[in-house]
Amino acid sequence: MKIEHYQSWTRSTAIYPAAGTGEVAELMYLALGLAGEVGELTQLQSRQHPELLKELGDVAWYVARLASAFNLTLSEPQLAVSTDFATQCLNLAHLAGTICNSVKKLYRDGDNPQLRAKIQPTLLEIVAQLATLATDSDSVLADVLAQNHDKLESRKSRNQLSGSGDHR
Numbered sequence: 001m002k003i004e005h006y007q008s009w010t011r012s013t014a015i016y017p018a019a020g021t022g023e024v025a026e027l028m029y030l031a032l033g034l035a036g037e038v039g040e041l042t043q044l045q046s047r048q049h050p051e052l053l054k055e056l057g058d059v060a061w062y063v064a065r066l067a068s069a070f071n072l073t074l075s076e077p078q079l080a081v082s083t084d085f086a087t088q089c090l091n092l093a094h095l096a097g098t099i100c101n102s103v104k105k106l107y108r109d110g111d112n113p114q115l116r117a118k119i120q121p122t123l124l125e126i127v128a129q130l131a132t133l134a135t136d137s138d139s140v141l142a143d144v145l146a147q148n149h150d151k152l153e154s155r156k157s158r159n160q161l162s163g164s165g166d167h168r
Helices: 003-013 024-042 052-069 085-109 113-136 141-157
Strands: none
Touching (some): 003 141, 024 052, 024 085, 052 113, 085 113, 113 141
């Protein structure tokens, strides 16, 4: 699945406060969700973990929604520098923290285009990290996105998008 199509499709599964508005409330929800998913990813401790591609897909969903909230269209990324798994997770955690901090400033100091513009390259860097992690795990980002798409479409068809947990 191409990332552009995936990003557009994520709108159909966006059920949260201020979804699709680009308002700070939406950004806060998405930034916190991104940080949580990156935290889950770092718990895996190995590229061989059977849940890795699922967690990469969950991170990708939050990045796609954030990009949409910033009116940024994602495109196929160039791969980041490949490093060991722990370093890649640390890089993702740093990037997610950077986004959370920037959204906090939008909330604290007021929404402004200059700060919004600074967040966009960080989102693109996260996508490059996701693509690299997928490739280093003998997969590709398109497969990660397709797997996440299928999981969420199944939940959507069963009216189970809201809530929490993997067994929806």
